[in-house]
Amino acid sequence: MIIKPRVRGFMCVTTHPVGCEANVKQQIDYVKSFGAIDNGPKNVLILGASTGYGLASRIVSAFGSGAKTLGVFFEREGTADKPGTPGWYNSAAFHKFAEAEGLYAKSINGDAFSDEIKQKTIDAIKQDLGKVDLVIYSLAAPRRTNPKTGITHNSTLKPIGKDLVQNGIDTDKEVIKSFTLPAATQEEIDNTVAVMGGEDWQMWIDALAEAGVLAEGAKTTAYTYLGEKITWDIYWDGTIGAAKKDLDKRVIDIRSKLVALGGDARVSVLKAVVTQASAAIPVMPLYLALLFKTMKAEGTHEGCIEQVNGLFRDSLYGANPILDDTGRLRADLKELQPQVQDKVTALWEQINNDNINELSDFAGYKHEFLKLFGFEVDGVDYDAEVNPEAPIANLL
Numbered sequence: 001m002i003i004k005p006r007v008r009g010f011m012c013v014t015t016h017p018v019g020c021e022a023n024v025k026q027q028i029d030y031v032k033s034f035g036a037i038d039n040g041p042k043n044v045l046i047l048g049a050s051t052g053y054g055l056a057s058r059i060v061s062a063f064g065s066g067a068k069t070l071g072v073f074f075e076r077e078g079t080a081d082k083p084g085t086p087g088w089y090n091s092a093a094f095h096k097f098a099e100a101e102g103l104y105a106k107s108i109n110g111d112a113f114s115d116e117i118k119q120k121t122i123d124a125i126k127q128d129l130g131k132v133d134l135v136i137y138s139l140a141a142p143r144r145t146n147p148k149t150g151i152t153h154n155s156t157l158k159p160i161g162k163d164l165v166q167n168g169i170d171t172d173k174e175v176i177k178s179f180t181l182p183a184a185t186q187e188e189i190d191n192t193v194a195v196m197g198g199e200d201w202q203m204w205i206d207a208l209a210e211a212g213v214l215a216e217g218a219k220t221t222a223y224t225y226l227g228e229k230i231t232w233d234i235y236w237d238g239t240i241g242a243a244k245k246d247l248d249k250r251v252i253d254i255r256s257k258l259v260a261l262g263g264d265a266r267v268s269v270l271k272a273v274v275t276q277a278s279a280a281i282p283v284m285p286l287y288l289a290l291l292f293k294t295m296k297a298e299g300t301h302e303g304c305i306e307q308v309n310g311l312f313r314d315s316l317y318g319a320n321p322i323l324d325d326t327g328r329l330r331a332d333l334k335e336l337q338p339q340v341q342d343k344v345t346a347l348w349e350q351i352n353n354d355n356i357n358e359l360s361d362f363a364g365y366k367h368e369f370l371k372l373f374g375f376e377v378d379g380v381d382y383d384a385e386v387n388p389e390a391p392i393a394n395l396l
């Protein structure tokens with residue numbers, strides 16, 4: 001079939017397999033251009049391995065460190081007349097390129113929050129890898145069923161303690177509009193913490209430790225975002241921030257478990273980028289469009305692969321990790337530079353429908369968004385017939 005983008009709000013309901021493969025190839029080439037990571041990981045489990053920061057972590061592990069990777073994700077396969085999700089095609093492409101270089105790669109498609117998928121993962125580690133020395137926690141999900149209680153929690157993206165009125169971009173109509181978000185209820189806050197907080201990360205590490213599949217010196221990290229004043233109402237001080245603060249609490253226990261093995265656990269702070277998860281956060285598309293404009297002008301613009309490549313080389317496996325005073329690893333400092341945040345804030349105050357393309361890089365935002373789904377990728381012929389059925393080699 002011939003596949004064109006069909007955008008609905010913060011989703012694109014079609015995906016281009018060839019474009020996704022080209023995206024993965026670009027990321028692999030980028031990582032390879034830095035050479036091998038000294039003393040990098042050997043056996044890596046990536047939770048949320050198919051898109052965004054988790055996919056980048058898988059690529060850096062495999063192609064920057066020669067690691068065997070086991071990836072867990074929740075994606076939909078394509079059929080003869082309906083394309084699958086981007087993460088499906090990214091993973092099919094990752095497996096193809098890994099296999100071509102003789103790199104071990106296996107994947108599990110299912111609900112990482114469930115006991116069943118945790119057990120399946122442990123069985124695969126025991127059978128193929130023995131133990132893992134790095135666990136990346138990069139899940140971003142709208143809901144989670146807690147396997148212990150059977151309760152399904154839905155996350156919300158709302159401010160806490162006060163209603164929020166802030167300008168953003170209506171990405172469908174491409175106009176600036178004022179968004180009003182009511183303050184979250186305590187139940188909404190608790191549910192968001194249950195989905196995006198650290199409980200499941202802790203359950204994973206407990207299960208892996210109990211099964212004896214964490215190697216001596218094993219490390220784990222979960223990804224977070226802090227941002228600055230301009231995003232705090234919706235992010236750090238909102239429901240999602242409450243969940244991220246839970247990671248900061250739970251990492252202490254997780255770290256003590258890993259320190260006993262000579263390892264370590266850290267929350268890693270990454271910059272704001274366009275992913276399926278961030279596109280869903282109200283006001284974020286405008287922030288990203290203004291941030292891109294500002295950071296591109298500064299020559300400091302980065303996407304997922306640049307961020308994670310830097311995180312591995314500088315901090316996770318670097319001699320001098322970039323740590324903050326609460327012990328988080330930091331890869332986001334260029335975004336938080338005062339001149340960047342001041343510029344974004346000033347532009348935010350001036351933006352309107354007449355100057356949207358002049359003051360912001362909304363074009364760059366839209367391009368990045370479509371690229372997530374395999375569109376607008378250089379060198380891909382979008383008028384050519386493409387097969388939406390793409391098997392993932394070594395899917396367990």
Ligand SMILES: NC(=O)c1ccc[n+]([C@@H]2O[C@H](COP(=O)([O-])OP(=O)(O)OC[C@H]3O[C@@H](n4cnc5c(N)ncnc54)[C@H](O)[C@@H]3O)[C@@H](O)[C@H]2O)c1
Pocket residue numbers: 047048049050051052053054072073074075087110111112113137138139140141142223224225269270271272273274275276277278
């Ligand atoms: N996007 C940003 O700007 C940004 C910035 C800093 C930190 N982060 C954090 O990085 C992490 C990853 O986010 P992302 O933006 O890369 O998201 P993403 O939407 O690109 O990726 C989410 C991943 O989780 C997987 N997943 C979702 N539900 C699942 C389930 N039930 N079982 C198994 N897999 C499941 C998906 O398949 C996918 O691989 C999140 O913790 C996010 O908060 C994101």
